[in-house]
Amino acid sequence: MAKEFTDEDDALLAELGVEVETKKEAARTPREERIIAGFEEIQRFVTEHGRPPQHGEDRDIFERLYSVRLDRLRAQPDCLALLQPFDHQGILADAILVPGPDEDISDEELLSQLGVDDIAQNDITELRHVRSTADKRAAEEIANRERCEDFDSFKPLFNAVQKDIDSGVRITRPIRKEAGFLKTDIRSGEFFILGGQVAYVAEVSDFFKAPNGESDARLRVIYSNGTESNLLLRSLQRALYKDETSRRVSEPSAGPLFTGENEDNDLASGTIYVLRSKSDNPIVTAHRDLIHKIGVTGGDVAKRIANAKLDPTFLLADVEVIATYKLFNICRTKLEKIIHRVFDPARLDIQIEDRFGNPVIPREWFLVPLFVINEAVEKIKDSTIIGYMYDPATSRLMRTKDWA
Structure with missing residues:
Protein backbone atom coordinates (compact mmCIF):
# COMPACT_ATOMS: atom_id res chain seq x y z
CA MET A 1 0.00 0.00 0.00
CA ALA A 2 1.36 3.40 -0.89
CA LYS A 3 2.37 5.47 2.11
CA GLU A 4 1.32 9.08 2.43
CA PHE A 5 3.96 11.45 3.74
CA THR A 6 3.18 13.62 6.76
CA ASP A 7 4.54 17.09 7.34
CA GLU A 8 7.18 15.59 9.67
CA ASP A 9 8.27 13.17 6.95
CA ASP A 10 8.58 16.01 4.49
CA ALA A 11 10.76 17.94 6.96
CA LEU A 12 13.00 14.92 7.58
CA LEU A 13 13.43 14.28 3.86
CA ALA A 14 14.26 17.92 3.35
CA GLU A 15 17.10 17.67 5.93
CA LEU A 16 18.44 14.66 4.03
CA GLY A 17 18.46 16.70 0.82
CA VAL A 18 15.63 14.80 -0.82
CA GLU A 19 13.10 16.95 -2.65
CA VAL A 20 9.52 15.70 -2.59
CA GLU A 21 7.68 16.58 -5.78
CA THR A 22 3.93 16.25 -5.80
CA LYS A 23 2.74 15.01 -9.18
CA LYS A 24 -0.17 17.06 -10.38
CA GLU A 25 -2.38 16.43 -13.38
CA ALA A 26 -2.66 19.29 -15.84
CA ALA A 27 -5.94 21.02 -15.24
CA ARG A 28 -8.13 21.73 -18.25
CA THR A 29 -10.09 24.88 -18.71
CA PRO A 30 -13.90 24.70 -18.82
CA ARG A 31 -13.69 25.48 -22.54
CA GLU A 32 -11.38 22.50 -23.17
CA GLU A 33 -13.62 20.21 -21.15
CA ARG A 34 -16.59 21.32 -23.22
CA ILE A 35 -14.70 20.81 -26.49
CA ILE A 36 -13.75 17.24 -25.48
CA ALA A 37 -17.31 16.44 -24.36
CA GLY A 38 -18.68 17.75 -27.64
CA PHE A 39 -16.18 15.69 -29.63
CA GLU A 40 -17.14 12.56 -27.66
CA GLU A 41 -20.75 13.05 -28.81
CA ILE A 42 -19.52 13.13 -32.40
CA GLN A 43 -17.52 9.95 -31.77
CA ARG A 44 -20.60 8.19 -30.42
CA PHE A 45 -22.48 9.18 -33.59
CA VAL A 46 -19.68 7.76 -35.77
CA THR A 47 -19.68 4.51 -33.77
CA GLU A 48 -23.44 4.15 -34.14
CA HIS A 49 -23.73 5.08 -37.83
CA GLY A 50 -20.33 4.10 -39.21
CA ARG A 51 -19.72 7.52 -40.78
CA PRO A 52 -19.14 11.16 -39.78
CA PRO A 53 -22.19 13.42 -39.39
CA GLN A 54 -23.31 15.18 -42.57
CA HIS A 55 -25.06 18.40 -43.51
CA GLY A 56 -28.49 18.51 -45.14
CA GLU A 57 -32.03 19.64 -44.36
CA ASP A 58 -33.23 16.04 -44.58
CA ARG A 59 -30.84 15.01 -41.80
CA ASP A 60 -31.73 14.63 -38.14
CA ILE A 61 -31.27 17.91 -36.24
CA PHE A 62 -28.63 16.35 -33.97
CA GLU A 63 -26.63 15.09 -36.96
CA ARG A 64 -26.73 18.57 -38.44
CA LEU A 65 -25.55 20.04 -35.15
CA TYR A 66 -22.69 17.52 -34.94
CA SER A 67 -21.65 18.23 -38.54
CA VAL A 68 -21.46 22.00 -37.92
CA ARG A 69 -19.61 21.38 -34.66
CA LEU A 70 -17.12 19.08 -36.42
CA ASP A 71 -16.47 21.76 -39.06
CA ARG A 72 -15.71 24.24 -36.29
CA LEU A 73 -13.32 21.86 -34.54
CA ARG A 74 -11.51 21.02 -37.79
CA ALA A 75 -11.06 24.73 -38.51
CA GLN A 76 -9.29 25.56 -35.23
CA PRO A 77 -5.68 24.39 -34.72
CA ASP A 78 -5.90 24.56 -30.91
CA CYS A 79 -8.93 22.26 -30.97
CA LEU A 80 -7.15 19.82 -33.27
CA ALA A 81 -4.14 19.73 -30.95
CA LEU A 82 -6.37 19.14 -27.94
CA LEU A 83 -8.42 16.38 -29.54
CA GLN A 84 -5.75 14.43 -31.45
CA PRO A 85 -5.00 12.08 -28.48
CA PHE A 86 -8.69 11.14 -28.31
CA ASP A 87 -9.27 10.69 -32.05
CA HIS A 88 -9.00 6.87 -32.23
CA GLN A 89 -11.47 6.79 -35.15
CA GLY A 90 -9.47 9.13 -37.36
CA ILE A 91 -12.31 11.63 -37.62
CA LEU A 92 -9.90 14.58 -37.58
CA ALA A 93 -6.91 12.96 -39.29
CA ASP A 94 -8.71 12.43 -42.59
CA ALA A 95 -10.44 15.80 -42.55
CA ILE A 96 -9.87 18.68 -44.91
CA LEU A 97 -9.68 21.81 -42.82
CA VAL A 98 -12.68 24.04 -43.33
CA PRO A 99 -12.04 27.79 -42.95
CA GLY A 100 -13.99 29.32 -40.12
CA PRO A 101 -13.83 31.87 -37.32
CA ASP A 102 -11.47 31.27 -34.44
CA GLU A 103 -13.93 32.25 -31.76
CA ASP A 104 -15.69 29.55 -29.74
CA ILE A 105 -19.35 28.89 -30.44
CA SER A 106 -21.93 27.30 -28.18
CA ASP A 107 -24.43 24.58 -29.05
CA GLU A 108 -27.15 27.16 -28.62
CA GLU A 109 -25.57 29.31 -31.32
CA LEU A 110 -25.12 26.29 -33.56
CA LEU A 111 -28.80 25.43 -33.18
CA SER A 112 -29.73 29.02 -33.93
CA GLN A 113 -27.76 28.80 -37.17
CA LEU A 114 -29.69 25.64 -37.99
CA GLY A 115 -33.00 27.39 -37.45
CA VAL A 116 -33.83 25.75 -34.10
CA ASP A 117 -34.67 28.04 -31.20
CA ASP A 118 -36.37 28.04 -27.80
CA ILE A 119 -34.00 25.84 -25.80
CA ALA A 120 -35.44 24.92 -22.45
CA GLN A 121 -33.18 26.07 -19.60
CA ASN A 122 -30.17 26.18 -21.94
CA ASP A 123 -30.07 22.39 -21.85
CA ILE A 124 -29.07 20.86 -25.15
CA THR A 125 -30.89 17.67 -24.19
CA GLU A 126 -34.21 19.49 -23.79
CA LEU A 127 -34.99 20.91 -27.20
CA ARG A 128 -38.32 22.25 -28.26
CA HIS A 129 -39.41 22.18 -31.90
CA VAL A 130 -37.18 19.12 -32.35
CA ARG A 131 -38.47 15.64 -33.17
CA SER A 132 -38.94 13.21 -30.30
CA THR A 133 -36.99 9.97 -29.99
CA ALA A 134 -39.95 8.11 -31.46
CA ASP A 135 -40.02 10.47 -34.42
CA LYS A 136 -36.28 10.05 -34.90
CA ARG A 137 -36.73 6.29 -34.86
CA ALA A 138 -39.46 6.58 -37.48
CA ALA A 139 -37.12 8.59 -39.68
CA GLU A 140 -34.37 6.01 -39.26
CA GLU A 141 -36.79 3.31 -40.46
CA ILE A 142 -36.66 4.70 -43.98
CA ALA A 143 -32.86 4.53 -43.81
CA ASN A 144 -30.30 7.24 -44.36
CA ARG A 145 -30.87 8.81 -47.73
CA GLU A 146 -27.86 9.37 -49.92
CA ARG A 147 -27.27 11.22 -53.15
CA CYS A 148 -28.53 9.24 -56.16
CA GLU A 149 -25.58 9.13 -58.54
CA ASP A 150 -27.66 8.10 -61.57
CA PHE A 151 -30.64 10.35 -60.83
CA ASP A 152 -30.58 11.72 -64.41
CA SER A 153 -31.88 8.35 -65.63
CA PHE A 154 -34.83 8.54 -63.19
CA LYS A 155 -35.67 12.23 -63.54
CA PRO A 156 -37.81 11.74 -66.70
CA LEU A 157 -39.95 9.25 -64.73
CA PHE A 158 -40.65 11.81 -62.01
CA ASN A 159 -41.44 14.48 -64.60
CA ALA A 160 -43.83 12.11 -66.38
CA VAL A 161 -45.64 11.00 -63.22
CA GLN A 162 -46.07 14.62 -62.09
CA LYS A 163 -47.49 15.47 -65.50
CA ASP A 164 -49.89 12.52 -65.22
CA ILE A 165 -51.03 13.65 -61.77
CA ASP A 166 -51.57 17.23 -62.95
CA SER A 167 -53.59 16.08 -65.95
CA GLY A 168 -55.63 13.51 -64.01
CA VAL A 169 -54.21 10.49 -65.83
CA ARG A 170 -52.96 9.34 -62.44
CA ILE A 171 -54.57 9.99 -59.08
CA THR A 172 -53.24 9.84 -55.53
CA ARG A 173 -54.99 8.12 -52.65
CA PRO A 174 -54.28 8.39 -48.89
CA ILE A 175 -52.68 5.32 -47.33
CA ARG A 176 -54.57 4.03 -44.31
CA LYS A 177 -53.43 1.12 -42.17
CA GLU A 178 -56.98 0.12 -41.34
CA ALA A 179 -57.73 -0.19 -45.07
CA GLY A 180 -55.43 -3.20 -45.26
CA PHE A 181 -52.39 -1.71 -47.05
CA LEU A 182 -49.95 -4.64 -47.10
CA LYS A 183 -46.24 -5.07 -47.78
CA THR A 184 -47.22 -6.98 -50.91
CA ASP A 185 -48.91 -3.82 -52.17
CA ILE A 186 -45.44 -2.29 -52.60
CA ARG A 187 -44.02 -3.41 -55.94
CA SER A 188 -41.19 -2.46 -58.25
CA GLY A 189 -42.14 0.42 -60.52
CA GLU A 190 -44.70 1.96 -58.16
CA PHE A 191 -44.79 5.56 -56.95
CA PHE A 192 -45.69 6.88 -53.48
CA ILE A 193 -45.65 10.28 -51.81
CA LEU A 194 -43.68 10.21 -48.56
CA GLY A 195 -42.50 13.15 -46.51
CA GLY A 196 -43.51 15.56 -49.26
CA GLN A 197 -41.33 13.76 -51.84
CA VAL A 198 -42.38 11.45 -54.65
CA ALA A 199 -40.78 8.04 -53.97
CA TYR A 200 -40.14 5.54 -56.78
CA VAL A 201 -39.57 1.85 -55.98
CA ALA A 202 -36.78 1.14 -58.45
CA GLU A 203 -35.74 -2.33 -57.30
CA VAL A 204 -37.11 -5.11 -55.09
CA SER A 205 -34.71 -7.89 -54.10
CA ASP A 206 -35.64 -11.53 -53.58
CA PHE A 207 -37.86 -12.10 -50.56
CA PHE A 208 -36.37 -13.62 -47.40
CA LYS A 209 -37.56 -14.62 -43.94
CA ALA A 210 -37.24 -11.85 -41.36
CA PRO A 211 -36.42 -12.66 -37.69
CA ASN A 212 -40.14 -12.38 -36.86
CA GLY A 213 -40.94 -15.10 -39.40
CA GLU A 214 -42.54 -12.79 -41.95
CA SER A 215 -41.28 -12.33 -45.48
CA ASP A 216 -39.34 -9.18 -46.31
CA ALA A 217 -37.20 -7.75 -49.10
CA ARG A 218 -34.59 -5.07 -49.61
CA LEU A 219 -35.67 -2.08 -51.73
CA ARG A 220 -33.93 0.62 -53.69
CA VAL A 221 -36.12 3.71 -53.46
CA ILE A 222 -35.41 6.88 -55.45
CA TYR A 223 -36.82 10.24 -54.29
CA SER A 224 -37.76 13.23 -56.41
CA ASN A 225 -35.20 15.43 -54.60
CA GLY A 226 -32.33 13.41 -56.11
CA THR A 227 -31.64 11.14 -53.13
CA GLU A 228 -32.11 7.43 -52.63
CA SER A 229 -32.28 4.89 -49.81
CA ASN A 230 -31.71 1.18 -49.42
CA LEU A 231 -34.31 -0.06 -46.96
CA LEU A 232 -36.49 -2.98 -46.04
CA LEU A 233 -39.95 -3.35 -47.49
CA ARG A 234 -41.52 -3.47 -44.02
CA SER A 235 -39.66 -0.25 -43.08
CA LEU A 236 -41.14 1.60 -46.04
CA GLN A 237 -44.58 0.27 -45.13
CA ARG A 238 -44.21 1.55 -41.55
CA ALA A 239 -42.97 4.93 -42.78
CA LEU A 240 -46.00 5.25 -45.08
CA TYR A 241 -48.29 4.38 -42.16
CA LYS A 242 -46.70 6.95 -39.84
CA ASP A 243 -46.74 9.79 -42.36
CA GLU A 244 -50.30 11.12 -42.19
CA THR A 245 -49.82 12.84 -45.55
CA SER A 246 -48.48 9.77 -47.40
CA ARG A 247 -50.29 8.79 -50.57
CA ARG A 248 -50.19 6.14 -53.24
CA VAL A 249 -49.95 7.13 -56.91
CA SER A 250 -52.21 5.12 -59.19
CA GLU A 251 -51.18 3.40 -62.41
CA PRO A 252 -51.96 5.52 -65.48
CA SER A 253 -53.97 2.70 -67.07
CA ALA A 254 -56.22 2.27 -64.06
CA GLY A 255 -57.26 5.80 -63.20
CA PRO A 256 -60.44 6.48 -61.22
CA LEU A 257 -62.80 3.80 -62.55
CA PHE A 258 -65.65 5.41 -60.70
CA THR A 259 -66.30 7.64 -57.72
CA GLY A 260 -68.88 7.65 -54.99
CA GLU A 261 -70.10 11.10 -56.01
CA ASN A 262 -70.39 12.57 -59.48
CA GLU A 263 -69.24 16.05 -60.36
CA ASP A 264 -71.43 18.42 -62.37
CA ASN A 265 -69.57 17.67 -65.59
CA ASP A 266 -69.55 13.88 -65.12
CA LEU A 267 -71.69 11.71 -67.38
Missing part, protein backbone atom coordinates in the same frame (compact mmCIF):
# COMPACT_ATOMS: atom_id res chain seq x y z
CA ALA A 268 -73.44 8.67 -65.92
CA SER A 269 -72.10 5.51 -67.50
CA GLY A 270 -74.02 2.74 -65.80
CA THR A 271 -74.18 0.51 -62.76
CA ILE A 272 -72.39 -2.50 -61.31
CA TYR A 273 -75.04 -4.85 -59.94
CA VAL A 274 -74.79 -7.92 -57.70
CA LEU A 275 -77.66 -10.41 -57.85
CA ARG A 276 -78.67 -13.51 -55.90
CA SER A 277 -80.72 -16.21 -57.63
CA LYS A 278 -84.04 -17.63 -56.39
CA SER A 279 -83.56 -20.75 -58.52
CA ASP A 280 -84.48 -24.17 -57.08
CA ASN A 281 -81.47 -25.74 -58.83
CA PRO A 282 -79.78 -28.08 -56.28
CA ILE A 283 -76.39 -26.38 -56.73
CA VAL A 284 -77.87 -22.92 -56.22
CA THR A 285 -79.97 -24.05 -53.27
CA ALA A 286 -76.93 -25.52 -51.52
CA HIS A 287 -74.82 -22.37 -51.92
CA ARG A 288 -77.36 -19.60 -52.31
CA ASP A 289 -75.59 -17.11 -50.01
CA LEU A 290 -72.32 -17.50 -51.93
CA ILE A 291 -73.53 -17.61 -55.54
CA HIS A 292 -73.72 -14.12 -57.06
CA LYS A 293 -74.11 -12.71 -60.52
CA ILE A 294 -71.87 -9.68 -61.08
CA GLY A 295 -72.60 -7.53 -64.10
CA VAL A 296 -72.50 -4.03 -65.49
CA THR A 297 -75.38 -2.32 -67.26
CA GLY A 298 -75.92 1.07 -68.83
CA GLY A 299 -79.67 0.98 -68.23
CA ASP A 300 -82.00 0.54 -65.30
CA VAL A 301 -81.23 -2.54 -63.20
CA ALA A 302 -84.91 -3.23 -62.53
CA LYS A 303 -85.63 -3.32 -66.25
CA ARG A 304 -82.55 -5.47 -66.82
CA ILE A 305 -83.86 -8.19 -64.49
CA ALA A 306 -87.58 -7.85 -65.27
CA ASN A 307 -87.72 -11.04 -67.34
CA ALA A 308 -85.04 -12.97 -65.42
CA LYS A 309 -87.11 -16.16 -65.18
CA LEU A 310 -87.24 -16.31 -68.97
CA ASP A 311 -83.54 -15.61 -69.51
CA PRO A 312 -80.91 -18.41 -69.23
CA THR A 313 -78.36 -15.73 -68.27
CA PHE A 314 -80.31 -15.41 -65.01
CA LEU A 315 -80.64 -19.21 -64.55
CA LEU A 316 -84.29 -19.01 -65.72
CA ALA A 317 -85.35 -17.79 -62.29
CA ASP A 318 -86.19 -14.60 -60.49
CA VAL A 319 -83.30 -12.78 -58.81
CA GLU A 320 -82.75 -10.54 -55.82
CA VAL A 321 -80.70 -7.34 -56.08
CA ILE A 322 -78.03 -7.48 -53.35
CA ALA A 323 -75.95 -4.39 -54.17
CA THR A 324 -75.52 -1.71 -56.84
CA TYR A 325 -72.73 0.80 -57.53
CA LYS A 326 -73.25 3.79 -59.83
CA LEU A 327 -70.56 4.49 -62.44
CA PHE A 328 -69.39 7.74 -64.03
CA ASN A 329 -67.15 8.30 -67.05
CA ILE A 330 -66.27 4.64 -67.39
CA CYS A 331 -66.03 2.09 -70.17
CA ARG A 332 -68.59 -0.46 -69.01
CA THR A 333 -67.30 -3.27 -71.22
CA LYS A 334 -63.73 -2.87 -69.99
CA LEU A 335 -64.81 -2.73 -66.35
CA GLU A 336 -66.97 -5.86 -66.67
CA LYS A 337 -64.02 -7.74 -68.16
CA ILE A 338 -61.80 -6.65 -65.25
CA ILE A 339 -64.37 -7.83 -62.69
CA HIS A 340 -64.86 -11.18 -64.40
CA ARG A 341 -61.10 -11.67 -64.67
CA VAL A 342 -60.65 -11.01 -60.95
CA PHE A 343 -63.31 -13.60 -60.00
CA ASP A 344 -62.63 -16.10 -62.78
CA PRO A 345 -61.16 -18.74 -60.38
CA ALA A 346 -64.55 -18.84 -58.62
CA ARG A 347 -66.71 -18.89 -61.73
CA LEU A 348 -69.75 -21.14 -61.18
CA ASP A 349 -69.60 -24.32 -63.27
CA ILE A 350 -73.26 -24.96 -63.99
CA GLN A 351 -75.25 -26.01 -67.02
CA ILE A 352 -78.98 -25.52 -67.47
CA GLU A 353 -81.43 -26.03 -70.31
CA ASP A 354 -83.25 -23.16 -71.92
CA ARG A 355 -86.97 -23.20 -72.72
CA PHE A 356 -86.29 -25.25 -75.84
CA GLY A 357 -84.17 -27.86 -74.09
CA ASN A 358 -80.87 -26.51 -75.36
CA PRO A 359 -77.91 -26.66 -72.92
CA VAL A 360 -76.70 -23.26 -71.67
CA ILE A 361 -73.67 -22.44 -69.51
CA PRO A 362 -74.11 -19.01 -67.82
CA ARG A 363 -70.78 -17.17 -67.44
CA GLU A 364 -71.53 -14.33 -65.00
CA TRP A 365 -72.19 -16.30 -61.82
CA PHE A 366 -69.49 -16.71 -59.17
CA LEU A 367 -69.04 -18.55 -55.87
CA VAL A 368 -67.77 -15.58 -53.89
CA PRO A 369 -68.85 -13.92 -50.60
CA LEU A 370 -70.47 -10.51 -50.79
CA PHE A 371 -67.80 -8.93 -48.55
CA VAL A 372 -65.11 -9.85 -51.10
CA ILE A 373 -67.15 -8.25 -53.87
CA ASN A 374 -67.35 -5.10 -51.76
CA GLU A 375 -63.58 -5.23 -51.27
CA ALA A 376 -63.07 -5.52 -55.02
CA VAL A 377 -65.29 -2.49 -55.55
CA GLU A 378 -63.19 -0.49 -53.07
CA LYS A 379 -60.05 -1.46 -54.97
CA ILE A 380 -61.71 -0.30 -58.17
CA LYS A 381 -62.43 3.01 -56.44
CA ASP A 382 -58.81 3.57 -55.40
CA SER A 383 -57.43 2.18 -58.67
CA THR A 384 -55.56 -0.74 -57.09
CA ILE A 385 -57.59 -3.60 -58.60
CA ILE A 386 -55.02 -4.23 -61.35
CA GLY A 387 -53.06 -7.41 -60.63
CA TYR A 388 -55.52 -8.89 -58.12
CA MET A 389 -57.44 -12.16 -58.40
CA TYR A 390 -59.79 -13.96 -56.06
CA ASP A 391 -58.36 -17.04 -54.32
CA PRO A 392 -61.19 -19.50 -53.51
CA ALA A 393 -58.93 -21.45 -51.14
CA THR A 394 -58.51 -18.50 -48.78
CA SER A 395 -61.59 -16.45 -49.76
CA ARG A 396 -59.34 -13.44 -50.29
CA LEU A 397 -58.22 -11.13 -53.05
CA MET A 398 -54.55 -11.74 -53.71
CA ARG A 399 -51.94 -10.39 -56.07
CA THR A 400 -51.28 -12.91 -58.80
CA LYS A 401 -47.52 -12.88 -58.14
CA ASP A 402 -48.14 -14.05 -54.56
CA TRP A 403 -49.90 -17.23 -55.62
CA ALA A 404 -47.94 -20.43 -55.19
